[in-house]
Amino acid sequence: MSNHSHAIVAHKHPSDFVGAKIGMWLFLFTEVLLFGGLFILYGVYRAKYPQEFHLAAAELDTFIGAINTLFLLTSSLTVVLSIESLQRGKRKLALWMLAITILFGLGFMVNKYFEWTAKIHHGIYPGSPELLNHSGGEIVFYNLYYTMTGLHGLHVLIGMGILAGMFYFIARRPRQKESLDLEALEKIRGNSRLVVLADNGNELGTISNLDDDVCFVDVQIYYEHGKERLDPRNLIKLENSGLYWHLVDVIWIFLFPLFYLIT
Amino acid sequence: MKHEEKTHSVGYTVYIFVWLALVVLTSVTVVVAGVQLHQLAVAVAILIASVKSYLVMSYFMHLKYEPPLFKLMVAMLLVTFAIFIGLTFTDIIFRY
Numbered sequence: 001m002s003n004h005s006h007a008i009v010a011h012k013h014p015s016d017f018v019g020a021k022i023g024m025w026l027f028l029f030t031e032v033l034l035f036g037g038l039f040i041l042y043g044v045y046r047a048k049y050p051q052e053f054h055l056a057a058a059e060l061d062t063f064i065g066a067i068n069t070l071f072l073l074t075s076s077l078t079v080v081l082s083i084e085s086l087q088r089g090k091r092k093l094a095l096w097m098l099a100i101t102i103l104f105g106l107g108f109m110v111n112k113y114f115e116w117t118a119k120i121h122h123g124i125y126p127g128s129p130e131l132l133n134h135s136g137g138e139i140v141f142y143n144l145y146y147t148m149t150g151l152h153g154l155h156v157l158i159g160m161g162i163l164a165g166m167f168y169f170i171a172r173r174p175r176q177k178e179s180l181d182l183e184a185l186e187k188i189r190g191n192s193r194l195v196v197l198a199d200n201g202n203e204l205g206t207i208s209n210l211d212d213d214v215c216f217v218d219v220q221i222y223y224e225h226g227k228e229r230l231d232p233r234n235l236i237k238l239e240n241s242g243l244y245w246h247l248v249d250v251i252w253i254f255l256f257p258l259f260y261l262i263t
Numbered sequence: 264m265k266h267e268e269k270t271h272s273v274g275y276t277v278y279i280f281v282w283l284a285l286v287v288l289t290s291v292t293v294v295v296a297g298v299q300l301h302q303l304a305v306a307v308a309i310l311i312a313s314v315k316s317y318l319v320m321s322y323f324m325h326l327k328y329e330p331p332l333f334k335l336m337v338a339m340l341l342v343t344f345a346i347f348i349g350l351t352f353t354d355i356i357f358r359y
Binding site (some may be wrong): 044140 | 338
C-alpha cells in the first residue's frame with residue numbers, strides 16, 4: 001500500500017480579460033476628466049485673456065515641444081509593437097520594444113527638465129517676483145502651463161514605472177504556484193506521496209515525507225522560456241499598460257498645440 | 264474558457280502607417296500655426312489634435328477592434344465632457 005499517491009495538476013487559472021480591459025478604460029475615464037477640468041479652465045481663461053495668452057505662448061520653445069510630441073508618438077508606436085510581438089510569441093522583440101518605449105519616455109522627461117529649468121532660470125515660475133510683474137493673463141497662462149505639463153510629466157514618470165514593471169514580468173522565468181491548505185491536505189492524509197503533474201501528464205516532482213505535521217504545501221514551478229509558456233496574463237497586463245501610455249500621449253496631443261502653437 | 268478569448272492581431276504595418284499619419288499631422292499643425300488664421304487658429308489646432316487622438320484611440324488603443332460596449336463607453340465619456348464644456352461656457356458667456 002506504500003504506492004498510494006495523490007496528484008496536483010498544474011492548471012491554468014482562468015481570468016476575465018475583457019473585464020480587465022473595461023476596468024482599465026474606466027480608470028482612464030477618470031484621468032480624462034481630471035485633465036478635462038484643467039482644459040476647461042484653460043479654455044475659460046483663454047477666452048478672457050486672448051492677447052496675454054498669445055504673448056505668453058510665444059515665449060515657449062516650439063522646437064522642444066515638437067520634438068517631445070514626436071518622442072511620445074513614436075513611443076506609442078513601440079509600445080503597440082511590443083504588444084503585437086508578445087501576441088505572436090516574440091518575447092525578445094517585445095522586450096526590446098518596451099525598452100525603447102521607456103527610453104523615449106526618459107528623453108521626453110529630459111527635454112522637460114531643460115525646458116523648465118530654462119524658464120525657472122529666467123525667473124518664470126508660479127509665484128515668482130518676476131512673473132508677478134507680468135499681466136494677470138500671463139500669470140494665469142504660466143500657472144496653467146506648470147500645472148498641466150507638470151501633472152502630465154508625472155503621468156509619463158508613472159507610465160515609465162509601469163512599463164519597467166512589465167519588462168520585469170515578461171523577462172522573468174514563467175512560473176506557476178499551487179497551494180494546498182490544511183483542508184485540502186486532510187483529504188489526502190494517509191497517502192505516502194504527493195505527485196506534481198504537468199498539464200500533459202508528465203511527472204514534475206514527488207513529495208514523499210507528507211506526515212501529519214505538514215499543515216500546508218506550496219509548490220512553485222519555474223519553466224524555461226518558450227512560446228507555449230507565455231503567460232496570457234502578461235499580455236493583458238501589457239495591453240492595459242499600453243492603454244495608459246497611449247492616454248498620456250493623447251493628453252500631450254492636446255497640450256502641445258494649446259500651449260506651444262497658438263501664438 | 265474565458266482565458267482563451269482570441270486577441271485580434273492587427274499587423275505591424277498598420278501601426279507603422281498610423282504612426283506616419285500622426286507624424287505628418289504633427290508637421291501640419293506646426294506649419295499651420297505659422298500662418299495667420301486669427302480666430303480659426305484654435306479651431307484648426309483642436310481639429311487636428313482630435314484627428315490625431317482618433318487615430319491613437321482607434322488603432323493604438325484598439326478601440327476599432329473592441330466590442331461595441333467599449334465604443335459606447337467612450338461615447339458616453341465624450342458626451343459627458345461635452346456637457347461639462349457646454350454648461351461652463353454658457354455660464355461664462357452670460358456672466359461677462
